[in-house]
Amino acid sequence: MPIYMNLSKFVIGIPIGCEATVSKKFSIEETRLVKLPLEVVWGLVSDTNRLNRYIGLFPVNYTPFTNKAQQLIRKAKGKAYGLLEVEWDENVFEWVRDSFYTVERNYTKGPVERVIWKVSVVKVDEQETNLTLTGWFEYRSLLGKVSLKKGIIPQLLQTFSYVEDAATTKEQMPTSKEQKAIRVEEHVLVDAEHHLKGIALEQNLVHALIKTIRTESDEAVTSIQPYRWAFQHGFTRQQAVRLFLFASEAGILDYEWSLMCPNCRVAKDHASVLKDVKKTVHCDLCGVDFELDFENYVEMTFQVNGAIRKTNKATYCINGPTNSAHTIGQFRIAPRSTTHIPWTSIPKPMQVRVIKHNFKVPFTYQPNMESSKIHIQPNGIVEQLLMQSSDISIVNASDEEYIVAFEETKWDEYALTAREVTSLQLFRDLLPAEVLAPGMQIGVGKLTILFTDLKDSTQLYERVGDASAYSDVQKHFTTLGNIIRSHDGTIVKTIGDSIMAAFSSNIHALDAAHEIQSSVSSLNEMLNNPVTIKVGLHEGPVIAVNANGVLDYFGRTVNMAARVQQQSTGGDIVLKKKLFDEMGYIADLGKITEFTTQLHGMTSPIQLVRLEPLLESLD
Incomplete structure (x- = not known):
């Protein structure tokens, strides 16, 4: 049973006041032992949106943050029991991770005056935690007193039931109560499973996603981060991204682009397609307009399609610790x-x-x-x-x-950024319409740009004729495209018989370059006329644009990569010495030659490295 107490001094730092006003103020405090580790309990109670929905609180409409009486607050409103309209000013949450959080609400409409609520966790041992709920309440009328003691407080104390329910459930998500609320269109989900298995995805990978959709809580199937999902289910990041992109293309999952504030790192807007991404977004909490870039501030997340499973999208709380x-x-x-x-x-x-x-x-x-x-x-x-x-x-x-x-200060390690996903060939193959709005330019951050070119291709066309040369060039594109794809890169465009590719990892780019040169002998066996390939690469910041309906990259880094590739003599890989040294590449790259040259359009000489793989040992 809950323990009600009238405190004579303070509850979480707030004075209760004198005896003359005690009739409209009271407090409660209760502690229970929970058989879960502290970190797990904190993860449950700090997810205040999920918690408030579970305990039966009503959905809330929030305004952006504003300053009132020299305090930062959100205005909020909702209908208690679906009937009684209430409005309040909600102060910013206070918390210390794995310890406590506190929230204060001052009501501007309704029978309740003020509520301060604190949730605390204290470690008992490795498998047990004390959970304490403390509240201070003030009401305006008898209706307010009844609403608090018969409605609001019993609901808040359901926090204990929420955590205890989770303790009996494997991995604490979903709880048994949440499981009962899951509604899945089974025949649609079964068809989805068959579709994914039919496109050569690993069966255990597909099974894990289907199980997530069928059995996990609403939180677990909305705003899914593929990298986090991969970690939780024991798969590689590459497996998860491939699965989610195929599932999205098939209509099993929907995706959206979350536009993250660089200061508070909370999504301040969302776009269903890249064309709707704005270059500048306003953050009400930080009070600033900020320019987006693909490196950190645009994140791709996924959610189950509504035709397969309905989820509760109502907002119950947006200010709790889990949101930051x-x-x-x-x-x-x-x-x-x-x-x-x-x-x-x-x-x-x-x-x-x-x-x-x-x-x-x-x-x-x-x-x-x-x-x-x-x-x-x-x-x-x-x-x-x-x-x-x-x-x-x-x-x-x-x-x-x-x-x-x-x-x-470290950014979310599980974020699948636009920089990473748009540099994957599979993304461009499955979602070719995903481009920026015409005229939009967004910084991408650091990418590695790789250029290839066929040596003496003009003479090839003149020597063997257009038809034969064109056939060989297309076969060469296919081979190089497969190699680039296998190393998590993407073909941005082809220019004549040249390829421009992009990679989010310089190691992956150099691996791809090495495999390209190593595969030339086997490639030539398929061609009517043998070819020699020149390769160069460079790393640095680029700008993303819409170029004739294609997501393209421009900037000094792209120009430098093209100039570096021009220093290739064929059968080799050329890159800046500084980049090569920073990579600390340990694979056997054959002969390594350093040289200094003046690149076209550059004002100063530059130090380069020429790598010549031992091709004869790789046939």
């Missing part, structure tokens, strides 16, 4: 105050950032440090860095509340 997975701690710092934060040092690259203002400094790992302090003023953070310590003091010298986040 890179943020380890987030705190509200009152105006003209000093806040002390107990902290356990974490050996990760991190930063301190003031949300909305985007002041930031490094948050440096320092074991066994007792205390540290930063001062935040209206024009920024005074110190150049903050050392991690067991007692961190944050001084707010302004007249507004600051939201301070302790964040990991």
Whole structure:
């Protein structure tokens, strides 16, 4: 049974007040032992959208963040029990990962005045965790009191049932209650499974996806990250991306492009196709407009098609810790105050950032440090860095509340970025209409561009005639295309008898180049006339554009790759010496020759490396 308490001092830092007003204020606190590891319990309770749906709270409509009374809030509204309209201002969540989170709601419409809710987890041992729910409530009328004690509070205390239900379910997702809500069109799903198995995908790979669609929670089948799914199910990233692209092309999965804010790293907009991607997106939380690029800020995610399974797309909460997975701690710092934060040092690259203002400094790992302090003023953070310590003091010298986040600087390792997926041949083969809007230019970040060319091709056409030469050139395109595809690259375009290819990995590009030269002997056995191939590559930032309905790349890197390829004499691979040294390539590349030359259109000489594979040993 829940334990109700009237506290005489404070509940999570908020004074209850005097006896004259206690009739409209009360608090609760209850702790239960859960037979799950702390990290698992935290993962369950910090997913506040899933939690609120499970415990029976109503869907919520949120506005963007705004500043009210010097505080950052979202306005929210919904219908309790489908009848009673309620509206409130919701403050930014506070939390420390694997420890607690707190949310404050101040109601502007409805019988309830104010709610502050805290969820805490404490490790007991490797397999057990204490889960504590603490709440402070204020109401306006008798209806508010009844609504709280008979409705809202019992629903909030269902958090225990949610976690206990998960504890009895394999891998905690979905819970038994969530399983009962799953509705799958079985005949459509069976047809989908047969289709995927019919295109030479591994049966265990297909089976894992079908099982995900059939049995896992709504969260697990919406906004799916292929890399995360691969990790969870024991497959390679390449297997997962190939599966998801085929499933998308077949209409089993739908995909969308999430447009991520570079500061808070939350999706601020979505596009169903690349043509709808905007170059500039606004983040209400950070208060900035930012330019997108393919390297980090455009992510491809997937969800099950609605004809196969209906999912609950209603929003129940969007402000919880799971929505900012890179943020380890987030705190509200009152105006003209000093806040002390107990902290356990974490050996990760991190930063301190003031949300909305985007002041930031490094948050440096320092074991066994007792205390540290930063001062935040209206024009920024005074110190150049903050050392991690067991007692961190944050001084707010302004007249507004600051939201301070302790964040990991590393981007989500499971994000399938537009940079990566658009550099795959399979993506271009299955989704050829996926191009940017005409006139749109977006930075892609760093790619490796590879050019090939047939040596003396003009003489080939004149010597054997157009028909015979054209046939050989097409066979050569097919062979090289298969090699490029096998090394996770894509053919961007062909120009005469030349190929321009792109790779997200320079190692994959060099592997492909090496295999191209190594395969020439077997290629020539299929041709009427033997060929010699010249190969060059270069790495650097590129710009993505729509070139006559094709996703193309332009920029200095592309020009440099073309110039480098012109230094090839045939049967070799040419690249910058600096790039070759950085790669630390360990495969046997045969003869390696360094040379310096002046490239056409370049102002200064450049150091290059010529690699000549031992082709005779690879026949």
